[in-house]
Amino acid sequence: MxxxxxxxxxxxxxxxxxxxxxxxxxxxxxxxxxxxxxxxxxxxxxxxxxxxxxxxxxxxxxxxxxxxxxxxxxxxxxxxxxxxxxxxxxxxxxxxxxxxxxxxxxxxxxxxxxxxxxxxxxxxxRKSLRNKRILNKNERIIIYGAGSAGHLIAREFIENPNLTEYIVGFIDDNPEMKGKTILGLTVFGNRKILPKVIQEQSATEVIVAMPSADYKKRKQIMQHTLNLGIKVRTVGSVQNLMKDNGVENSLRSLEISDLLERPEIQVDCSEINTIITDKTILVTGAGGSIGSELVRQIASYGPKALVLVDISETALYDIQQELEMKFRSGDLDRFDCVARIASIREEDTLERIFSKYSFDMVFHAAAHKHVPLMEYAPKEAIKNNILGTRNLLKLSDKYNVKQFVNVSTDKAVNPTNVMGATKRFNEMMLQSINQTSQTNFVAVRFGNVLGSNGSVVPLFQKQIKQGGPVTVTHPDIIRYFMTIPEAVSLILQAATYADGGEIFVLDMGEPVKILQLAENVIKLSGYEPYVDIEIEFTGLRPGEKLFEELLMAEEGLQKTENDLIYIANPIYFSEEEIKKSIKTLEKSLTVGPDAAIQALKNVVPTFVDANVVNQPKTEKEEQ
Known part of the structure; x- marks a missing residue:
């Protein structure tokens, strides 16, 4: 009509x-x-x-x-x-x-x-909607970025009656844009004038619309805006805005990962395809933070079969059901997906799995990883992290697996704790067996991942939800961070470069002060640090050190085709030496926990006491 x-x-x-x-x-x-x-x-x-x-x-x-x-x-x-x-x-x-x-x-x-x-x-x-929003004293938004993304966002807010927010104008760092108008809205100037504009315009939110800007510039803008104590949202890309799901679904609240100073992760999907597509793959620790993301990304490349192993029934069930939903919805092409409750400590159980499937690749992500807990349970760490990994290495060699990828950690470098020492010994075992095996054994070493089980950000969020205080162990402690999907995509990319025996080191970007991280999480939650939510220092935990490292001094680095992936020069250990070390570790399990820790110190030469590492450097040492 x-x-x-x-x-x-x-x-x-x-x-x-x-x-x-x-x-x-x-x-x-x-x-x-x-x-x-x-x-x-x-x-x-x-x-x-x-x-x-x-x-x-x-x-x-x-x-x-x-x-x-x-x-x-x-x-x-x-x-x-x-x-x-x-x-x-x-x-x-x-x-x-x-x-x-x-x-x-x-x-x-x-x-x-x-x-x-x-x-x-x-x-x-447009005028009637604008006047209505002014009269109703709706949320007032400043758009940071007067480019194509900012233009699309402004137009949608102006013309869509379902969006009630009022756009007051733009901020843009291009001096030529100052004073110009877009869709009748003024470009006030650059970031220096932002606090004044927020106050004069009674703005309640800033939308950062600069998806094509350099990552360092975006990070600086987001941090600057967040420090002004105003709500901040951002957009991933102009392409997202142009999709039918609209501006509302394209905009998202600022996340802590936006404040990491690191370039966008780029991987070569065609290379990953060659090692994953139509292959039979085992993922251990498949229900964990890294393991489950490995499963998701591997599944997207169309394997022939994917076997998921984990000791946690709930975690394994969750990732299995997630895949089933994707199969039913058509988001994934169906392949053989098998979930098995099993402990990597049980060699017989693992042997039944290996004998049934002819694995092309094994991704080993199962581990006890909590540093303080392992300080009080060193025997369990040895049983799971070392002897469990030994079982997988033996079976991968026995059943001619083409490639074995071990998920390692920066805590394996000059370890000051039980968990890091067990991970370092895994790297030693891996490089030893690689010398005589047809299987390519490699490890990928990286730092902390945001949002993983037991990581610091979820802890901060929980503490904020309870009203505080947020606890930080030391004001100077720093860590390297990466998101889970980023870390896993680089693990897969590193696997394409593997010839056997390498320890791949991921570029984690600039280290982050945990204190600043805590302050940002509080701000992102809508509170002001030290005013609404207090921050308390609790002291370093057992085995914890102030500064994590990704490389031992003697290893050196080689470049790969990906600027964010490096190869540490291998340090080989003889098979006899590793066997002797394992016997030392097994013998320590029959005694007390102190004996287990001492055994680890004996077999991992770089294992040093955390108290020694965390001592402040003398003036001579700093020079």
Whole structure:
């Protein structure tokens, strides 16, 4: 019905335009009435021609509140083609008596009236929404970034009646943009003026719309804006904004990962495809933070079969059900997916799994990883992290697995705790067995991952939810951070470079002070540090050191094709030496926990006491 009415209105404008064109042609003399009487018999045919072209170009389907240049051009083209047809009919004497001048003048009049009618409605609608939002004292937003993303966001907020927020203007660091207007909104200036604009405009939120900017610049802008104590949202990309899900779903609250100073992770999917697609793969610790993300990303490359092993029934069930849902929804092509409750400590259980499936790759992510807990349970750490890994190494060699990828940690470098020492010994075992095995054994070493089970950010969020205080062990403690998907994508990429025996080291970016991290998490939660939520220092925990490392001094680094992945020069250990060390560790399990720790110190030469590492350096050492 609405389209029909719009079509009738456009056709009526055509008839009115011919009347005014006749009047203009005859300078409003009385004779124009007499002339118009002679041509009005042709007007129904002229109106029919225009009506047909309007339907062809769908000008009756235009949403006037959202009319753009494309829709405006459709009206012009429909009128122009109609004019050409009418002129041809006039020259063929099918419309005798109609002046070509009148046809040309009417084209200009009808096009102008139709465009004015459409755009006037859009302007009226925009103004009424704007005034309504001002009167209702709705949320007031500043858009940081006057580029294409900022333009799209502003237009959507201005014209979408379902969005109630009021856009007050733009901030942009380009000096040439200062004072310009976009969609009637002022570009106030650069970030230096942002605090003043927030105060003067009573802004309640800033949307950072700079998806194509350099990562360092984005991080600086987000940190600067967050420090102003105002709500901050951002957008991932212009492509997300242009999708049908709209601005509301494209914008998201600022996350702690946005404040990590590191370039965007880039991986070569074609290379990963070659090692994953149509392959049979085992993932241990498949229900954990890293293991479950490994499962998700491996599944996306279409393996032949994926076997998930974990000792945690709940965690394994969750990731299995997640895959089943993706199979049913069509998000993943179905492949053989098998979940097995098993402990890597049980060699017999693992042997049954290895003998049933001919694995091409093993991703080993199962481990006890909590540093303080392992300080009080060193025997359990040895049983699980070392002897469990030994079982997997033996079986991978025995059943001719093509590649074995061990998930390691920066805590394996000059370890000061039981967990790090067990991970370092795993690397030693791996490089030893690689010398005689047909399997390529490699390890990937990286730092902390944001949001993983037991990591610091979820702890801070829980403490904030309880009203504080947020606890930090030491004001100077630093850590390297990466998101779980980033870490896993680099693990897969590193696996494509493996020849055997390598320890791959991931570039974790700049180290982050945990104190600043705590302050940012508090700000992102809508509170002010030290005012709304206190921060308390609790002292370093057992085995914890102030500064984590990713590389031992003697290892050195080699570059790979990916700028974020390096290879540590291998340090080989003989098979006899490793066997002797394992016997030492096994013997310590029959005694007390102190004996286990001492055994670890004996077999891992770089294992040092945390108290020694955390001692402040002397003036001579710093020089």
């Amino acid at each position: 609405r389209s029909f009415i719009l079509l009738i209105v456009d056709v009526l404008i055509v008839i009115v335009s011919y009347f005014f064109a006749t009047a203009i042609r005859f300078d409003l003399q009385e004779s124009f009435i007499e002339y118009f009487q002679t041509i009005k018999s042709f007007l129904p045919y002229i109106a029919l021609i225009h009506g047909i072209l309007y339907k062809v170009f769908k000008t009756d389907k235009t949403v006037w509140s959202r009319i753009s240049v494309d829709e405006a051009l459709s009206v012009i083209v429909a009128n122009f083609i109609s004019m050409i047809i009418i002129i041809v009919f006039r020259l063929a004497r099918l419309f005798p008596g109609i002046s070509i001048g009148i046809i040309l003048i009417s084209f200009g009049i009808m096009t102008l009236l139709q465009e004015i009618m459409r755009f006037s409605y859009r302007v009226y609608r």
